[in-house]
Amino acid sequence: xxxxxxxxxxxxxxxxxxxxxxxxxxxxxxxxxxxxxxxxxxxxxxxxxxxxxxxxxxxxxxxxxxxxxxxxxxxxxxxxxxxxxxxxxxxxxxxxxxxxxxxxxxxxxxxx
Amino acid sequence: xxxxxxxxxxxxxxxxxxxxxxxxxxxxxxxxxxxxxxxxxxxxxxxxxxxxxxxxxxxxxxxxxxxxxxxxxxxxxxxxxxxxxxxxxxxxxxxxxxxxxxxxxxxxxxxxxx
Numbered sequence: 001x002x003x004x005x006x007x008x009x010x011x012x013x014x015x016x017x018x019x020x021x022x023x024x025x026x027x028x029x030x031x032x033x034x035x036x037x038x039x040x041x042x043x044x045x046x047x048x049x050x051x052x053x054x055x056x057x058x059x060x061x062x063x064x065x066x067x068x069x070x071x072x073x074x075x076x077x078x079x080x081x082x083x084x085x086x087x088x089x090x091x092x093x094x095x096x097x098x099x100x101x102x103x104x105x106x107x108x109x110x111x112x
Numbered sequence: 113x114x115x116x117x118x119x120x121x122x123x124x125x126x127x128x129x130x131x132x133x134x135x136x137x138x139x140x141x142x143x144x145x146x147x148x149x150x151x152x153x154x155x156x157x158x159x160x161x162x163x164x165x166x167x168x169x170x171x172x173x174x175x176x177x178x179x180x181x182x183x184x185x186x187x188x189x190x191x192x193x194x195x196x197x198x199x200x201x202x203x204x205x206x207x208x209x210x211x212x213x214x215x216x217x218x219x220x221x222x223x224x225x226x
Contacts, residue, residue, distance in 0.1 A: 046214035
């Protein structure tokens with residue numbers, strides 16, 4: 001499986017933007033970059049995904065480097081409800097099949 | 113917004129007993145999954161299921177585990193003889209296949225084996 005590297009933890013102030021980085025230097029051409037988050041005592045929740053171009057949805061934006069070896073999840077205005085563990089996961093059609101391989105993610109704390 | 117529903121939310125069972133965890137995936141999804149998360153550890157893949165058969169399984173998914181889609185709506189995970197180390201949160205998920213699609217996870221069943 002192509003691996004991702006994320007900081008263990010980050011902090012943000014409420015109502016400020018948050019940039020969560022992810023490195024994936026061994027990404028293959030067919031791998032999509034997916035982001036999930038897990039709020040305390042809940043199941044993982046899909047946030048956003050992309051292949052090459054930057055993506056926006058109602059939850060977040062995803063900025064993908066031109067060489068695709070890194071990406072950044074952007075929360076435009078952090079709220080207390082955004083405190084969670086954020087996972088950057090590569091999902092492709094290679095030998096790893098369809099499963100998601102979760103790492104340890106980035107634990108985001110949001111200060112009021 | 114469509115949801116994946118899991119029942120029960122919490123199950124306590126004695127070691128050696130059989131348990132069945134139930135899930136109702138999103139109705140137009142075709143691919144179904146079970147994951148688990150032992151307290152304080154990573155979310156781990158157990159099994160994927162498509163077209164009424166297992167498409168992939170992990171080393172964790174040994175002969176004690178089985179999955180079934182008995183009636184076209186429910187998706188179940190059975191553990192035949194539970195061990196203490198099976199205590200974990202079990203998450204069901206569903207998806208349309210292809211790297212383009214995201215998964216939808218349920219809120220989980222907390223299994224406690226005593």
